[in-house]
Amino acid sequence: MKEIYTAIMATILLAAIISGCLTTTIPQEKTKYVDVSVQQGKEMIDRGEVYILDVRTRKNTMKVI
Numbered sequence: 001m002k003e004i005y006t007a008i009m010a011t012i013l014l015a016a017i018i019s020g021c022l023t024t025t026i027p028q029e030k031t032k033y034v035d036v037s038v039q040q041g042k043e044m045i046d047r048g049e050v051y052i053l054d055v056r057t058r059k060n061t062m063k064v065i
Contacts, residue, residue, distance in 0.1 A: 036044065044050045 041050075045052065
């Protein structure tokens with residue numbers, strides 16, 4: 001009985017390894033960075049082309065006095 005469970009587990013493991021090796025993934029296009037001026041950035045935001053997401057926590061933000 002132990003040999004059957006061992007054979008089943010080995011088969012499952014082998015199937016998992018083979019399926020992982022056979023998957024084809026297409027590399028995503030690399031992100032391109034472009035420097036823009038403040039005015040260009042504001043225009044892009046106004047047109048809805050880009051969004052600004054502030055991920056800082058309250059603890060990490062600077063206080064403006």
